[in-house]
Amino acid sequence: MPDKYKSVWVSHSSIGDFLKCPRSYFLRNVYKDPKSGKKIGMVSSAMSLGSAVHNTIEPLKNIPLEERLKHDLVADFEIAWKKISGKIGGFKTSEEEATAKERGLTMIKHVIKNPGPIFKKTVRLKEGHNGMPPNFFLSEEENIILCGYIDWLEYIEADDSVKIFDFKTGKHEETQDSLQLPIYLLLLDALQNRKVTGALYWYLDRDDEPVVKPLPDIEVAREKVLAIAKQIKKAREEKVFECPQGAQGCFACQPFEKILRGEAEYVGTGNFGQDMYIM
Numbered sequence: 001m002p003d004k005y006k007s008v009w010v011s012h013s014s015i016g017d018f019l020k021c022p023r024s025y026f027l028r029n030v031y032k033d034p035k036s037g038k039k040i041g042m043v044s045s046a047m048s049l050g051s052a053v054h055n056t057i058e059p060l061k062n063i064p065l066e067e068r069l070k071h072d073l074v075a076d077f078e079i080a081w082k083k084i085s086g087k088i089g090g091f092k093t094s095e096e097e098a099t100a101k102e103r104g105l106t107m108i109k110h111v112i113k114n115p116g117p118i119f120k121k122t123v124r125l126k127e128g129h130n131g132m133p134p135n136f137f138l139s140e141e142e143n144i145i146l147c148g149y150i151d152w153l154e155y156i157e158a159d160d161s162v163k164i165f166d167f168k169t170g171k172h173e174e175t176q177d178s179l180q181l182p183i184y185l186l187l188l189d190a191l192q193n194r195k196v197t198g199a200l201y202w203y204l205d206r207d208d209e210p211v212v213k214p215l216p217d218i219e220v221a222r223e224k225v226l227a228i229a230k231q232i233k234k235a236r237e238e239k240v241f242e243c244p245q246g247a248q249g250c251f252a253c254q255p256f257e258k259i260l261r262g263e264a265e266y267v268g269t270g271n272f273g274q275d276m277y278i279m
Helices: 012-020 022-029 045-062 073-082 094-113 180-191 218-238 254-260
Strands: 008-010 040-042 135-139 144-147 152-156 161-168 195-203 211-213 265-269 275-278
Touching: 008 012, 008 218, 012 022, 012 180, 012 218, 022 040, 022 218, 022 254, 040 254, 045 073, 045 094, 045 152, 045 161, 073 094, 135 180, 135 218, 144 180, 144 218, 161 180, 180 195, 180 218
Parallel strands: 008 144, 040 275, 161 195
Antiparallel strands: 135 144, 152 161, 195 211, 265 275
């Protein structure tokens, strides 16, 4: 068994970073500030809004089904919001924050009115060692580990299967070539024994019910994800992370370049211990 501490770890977010711009991937996932020894990150209002909504809904899966009905989600949202209020959440003005908070509160009330899978039986993937995300060796030969969290898994008692639910808080729909579902399917195939019988996206700001998505072919998914993971491994080994736009940079890496040039404001420590900045 390869050493996990020497493995190349990949996830939906890190793969997305690499596909957008290898330089952005490097600055977000590899680079550490020489002064602090920490990774760097950019905070945005959209990211913080999504975090507050997810941190309100997702903990419900850890609560017995009969207790969820008694839970005050609005109060939970207020607590979650306090953690991202102000510049630490990427909000430059009180007006911007108020607008975002109202949008998030609308999503929570939407869930209260149309709970869907929230008040149904769930299953959970066991977390990895030392609090790491659920993970497995995508390839022992290549020493590549795939990891990730899944928002919600509904347990279907009739056939002892599970359905994937992903809560969407953004304004744009997931693209057809997204690797999110393929990665979720690979994680479930490796880390639990139940059959996956469905996948749904729930756009919380506009849909009363989750939208059914077709399940990808698992072998095709494995090939696609592993191919990109190998590219990431090669880039890390060769230490070559070039922006496709050249020295001028692109929308993905330019904000991080500004951090390196001292043109961004430090606002605090992120959830994973990284130094967070706001433009």
